[in-house]
Structure formats: C-alpha cells, structure tokens
Amino acid sequence: MDHVLKLSPIIDGHNDLFAWYFGCNYKKLPKCPEDIADYPLDTLSKGQTDIPRWRNGAVGAVQLNIYSDSLSSFLDAYDLLFRLEKVYNKDLQIVQSADGMRKAIKNGKIAILPMLEGSDRLESKLSNLRLFYKLGLRCVTFTYTTGDLADGSDDLPKHNGISPLGRSMVKEMNRLGMLIDLSHASAKTMSDILDITETPVIFSHSNARKLCDVNRNVPDTILLRLKANKGLIMLDMVPDHTTNKFANWVNTGDSIYYATKKQFPGDKAKLRTVMDQWELENPKPTVSISDIADHFDYVKKLIGVEYIGIGGDYDGIEYTIEGLEDVSCFPKLLVELAKRGWTKTELKKITGENYLRVFSDIEKKSKAL
Ligand SMILES: [Zn+2]
Known part of the structure; x- marks a missing residue:
C-alpha cells in the first residue's frame, strides 16, 4: 500500500477544516481573529484534520472548502487561507492548476486547491466568479441549498433543476476551466448540468444512491451519464451517505x-x-469500512474504475465510519479494497490519477472554448 500511496498520494475531494475552525456548519461564523495562532494546524487538533494527520494519511492534495456564510466572510476566510499557507509553508502550498498540483505533490507539499461549497456565497454573480477565479478559486459546488441558480438535493425545488442564470454560470465555469461540483444538487439539477456542460464534472463528496437512498447521493442513471461525461465521483466517508x-x-x-x-x-x-x-x-x-468499500465496488462495476475518486468530507461531519475517523485513515480504506481484489493500478487511479486526468481535461477544454 505504501508503494501505491508514494506513487499516487490521496487527492481528497472535500475537506471542511474551515467549517470546524468557525464553530460548525450551523453556527454563525465568527470574525477571523487577527492572531493566526488561533488556527493551529501543526499539532493534533480536536477536529478531524491537521498537518500531522494529513501526512499519516498520505494525503497529497485537498480540495479545501473555504467555508463561509456570506460574501464578506468568504473574503475573510480566503485571507486566512493565504496566511495559513505562509505560516505552514514547509507543508502547504496553494495550487491553481493540475500541473501545479502535480509539482507541489512531487515537492512533498500538501497541495491545497481552494473550493467553495455553494455558489450563493458569490451572490450568484458571474463577476464574483471571475474575481475569485483570479484569487485561485478552482472548484465550486454548484448549489448547496436551492438558490438563484439551481435546486439543491434536500431543499424545496424552485427551478425544476437549473435556472437561466444557472445556465450562464455553467457556461462561465466551462470557459474559465473551473471544476463544477454536483454534490448537494438535486437529481434534476445534476441532469440539467450534464445536458449543457462542455467539460467533465465532479461530485466532490457523494455516494451511490442504490446502496444508500438519500437525496444527495447519485442515482445510477446519473452515474452512467457521468461516465459518458468522463467526470468523477469522489466517494465520501460519511455514515449517513453509506447505509x-x-x-x-x-x-x-x-x-x-x-x-x-x-x-x-x-x-x-x-x-x-x-x-x-x-x-x-x-x-x-455501526457503519464499517466494508460498508463504504461496497460503494466503491458498486460504482466500479457500474461505470468502471476510471471515474472514481475519494472525497472525505472530514470536519464537515458529525458521525464517522468505524476505522475512518479522520484524514489519517484513508490508507485503511485502500487496504480493504486491495483485500477485495483491487489492483495497484486501480488503486492509483482512485487515489489521485483520475482526479488529475479530469482536472487536466477541464483545463484543456476551457482553452478550446
Ligand atoms: Zn457537503
């Protein structure tokens, strides 16, 4: 397993460290204090993420959700990210491209790709999307709850999928070369975006609905379309999305x-x-490693190994899978998959190679647009 992870470290599709910093998803975001020492990362934190555990988990890159509850707190949180990179520059490097990520990993850094969970933080404005692209934002979860752009998975529908403004946002994300994340979208929104996107899309943290019937998991019909789109589902480590x-x-x-x-x-x-x-x-x-490994087997059988990745959702979750309690635990999942017959070549694909292929594809297609 060490060999696999050395060649292809984990690229984690979704981490909510910032949600943990700021209390929890459901509490009001406090102002970012000026003292960076309030945000320690080099010692074992009480949450599920820190540098020592990223290292133990062979994590090479993370799509880090810059958690916030408004445009203004998003700016504060973004500023905090830059400051953390400076303080922990031996370990962390913010990246903005697939090649940048490859290089950072090669140099032994943990590559941080800024992502935003919920485009309503951009006040649904294309201008804000473009500005944050300039700041390095590369992945946006298209909708978290139902907003101006599209319907969310666990919210009342308003647009029967995606709105006209949402269509413009997809086009602009395609043009810029941003990763469109369909986690938390309603099934109709997933389908609408797959109809119009000109680049592959991802699910940064979702599981198979066939095995766990919750709205935010992905139905088989969409998984089959994801294969045609050459996108990626990064299966998550969340018990309530697993059984x-x-x-x-x-x-x-x-x-x-x-x-x-x-x-x-x-x-x-x-x-x-x-x-x-x-x-x-x-x-x-209890939810076990075997239960989540079933999702990997299921999706592999349905659409093939090329379209699977891993998205922990750590620090965004209240409950954990037994044995997969924090970001240091990813290798245990791979051990289980290896026991089930997954080859080293397959494991390297799901840890990082598939993600980098999709990211590079998105960049290439955006250049052509
Ligand atoms: Zn989420």
Missing part, C-alpha cells in the same frame, strides 16, 4: 429533535432528556 440503516437513524433522530423543540420551546433540559432516552432505546448503528 440506509444509519441514514434512517439520523432522520428519525432529527424528526424527534425538531418535534420536541416545537412542543417545548426553549426547554433545553427537556430536549436533552427526550433525546438521551431516544438514543438509549435506539443505539447508533
């Missing part, structure tokens, strides 16, 4: 939580008692 049993457990827990909150407004003690009792009677199901 139906776990997804149902989360959904039931959520509905009880919100119903209790509504019934006893402001009564935090009551809410805690009800949830503790529920969890006692309904213990959290």
Whole structure:
C-alpha cells in the first residue's frame, strides 16, 4: 500500500477544516481573529484534520472548502487561507492548476486547491466568479441549498433543476476551466448540468444512491451519464451517505429533535432528556469500512474504475465510519479494497490519477472554448 500511496498520494475531494475552525456548519461564523495562532494546524487538533494527520494519511492534495456564510466572510476566510499557507509553508502550498498540483505533490507539499461549497456565497454573480477565479478559486459546488441558480438535493425545488442564470454560470465555469461540483444538487439539477456542460464534472463528496437512498447521493442513471461525461465521483466517508440503516437513524433522530423543540420551546433540559432516552432505546448503528468499500465496488462495476475518486468530507461531519475517523485513515480504506481484489493500478487511479486526468481535461477544454 505504501508503494501505491508514494506513487499516487490521496487527492481528497472535500475537506471542511474551515467549517470546524468557525464553530460548525450551523453556527454563525465568527470574525477571523487577527492572531493566526488561533488556527493551529501543526499539532493534533480536536477536529478531524491537521498537518500531522494529513501526512499519516498520505494525503497529497485537498480540495479545501473555504467555508463561509456570506460574501464578506468568504473574503475573510480566503485571507486566512493565504496566511495559513505562509505560516505552514514547509507543508502547504496553494495550487491553481493540475500541473501545479502535480509539482507541489512531487515537492512533498500538501497541495491545497481552494473550493467553495455553494455558489450563493458569490451572490450568484458571474463577476464574483471571475474575481475569485483570479484569487485561485478552482472548484465550486454548484448549489448547496436551492438558490438563484439551481435546486439543491434536500431543499424545496424552485427551478425544476437549473435556472437561466444557472445556465450562464455553467457556461462561465466551462470557459474559465473551473471544476463544477454536483454534490448537494438535486437529481434534476445534476441532469440539467450534464445536458449543457462542455467539460467533465465532479461530485466532490457523494455516494451511490442504490446502496444508500438519500437525496444527495447519485442515482445510477446519473452515474452512467457521468461516465459518458468522463467526470468523477469522489466517494465520501460519511455514515449517513453509506447505509440506509444509519441514514434512517439520523432522520428519525432529527424528526424527534425538531418535534420536541416545537412542543417545548426553549426547554433545553427537556430536549436533552427526550433525546438521551431516544438514543438509549435506539443505539447508533455501526457503519464499517466494508460498508463504504461496497460503494466503491458498486460504482466500479457500474461505470468502471476510471471515474472514481475519494472525497472525505472530514470536519464537515458529525458521525464517522468505524476505522475512518479522520484524514489519517484513508490508507485503511485502500487496504480493504486491495483485500477485495483491487489492483495497484486501480488503486492509483482512485487515489489521485483520475482526479488529475479530469482536472487536466477541464483545463484543456476551457482553452478550446
Ligand atoms: Zn457537503
């Protein structure tokens, strides 16, 4: 396994370190303090990501989500990224191209490709997209919730897929050579974008809907179209995207939580008692490395190994798969796949080679446009 990872380190499709820095996805983003020491990366963090664990996980590159809740906090977070690169320059290097990523990996750096999860942070403006391209933004999750551009997977639909403005955004992303990420899009949005994109697309962190029937996973019909598009699905390490049993457990827990909150407004003690009792009677199901390896086998059988990558979603998740608790754990997944007969050539493709092929293709096609 060491040999595989030396030749082709992990390129992680989605990391939410910045969401962890700023509290959690659902809390308001605090202002970036001026003291960079508040954002340590060189020691073991309490979250799921830091430089020592990236190193132990043989991670060579990361699509790092510059988490924010508005255009202005996105700018603050982007500034923080540049400052982190400067402080940790022995380990980190921001890259803007497939070749840049290859070189950084070769020089022993962890290449950071800035990505943005949700184009509404750009206020759905093409001008903002172009400006952030100049700042090095290379991957945008097209929609997180339903916004002006398109419908999200777990939100009320508004456009029946993609809006006219969304179409312009796809064209502009094609022209610039940006990676269009379809994770969190509704199935109709996925389909609409596949109809019009002139470059390959990616799913930065999604699994197969056939094995775990949640809206944000990818249906077989779309996976087959992804193969024709020569794109990439980066399978994620999230228990509630991996087994139906776990997804149902989360959904039931959520509905009880919100119903209790509504019934006893402001009564935090009551809410805690009800949830503790529920969890006692309904213990959290276990999701194993074997369960997520099933998604890799399934997608490989359906569309082939060429279109598969890995997208951890670490620090953006509350629950973890047993044995895959943080960014240091990726090699354990590969060991499981090797046990199932995946060859070294196949493993090198999913760790990084497929991603770099797709990124290079996007750059080439954009030049031609
Ligand atoms: Zn996400």
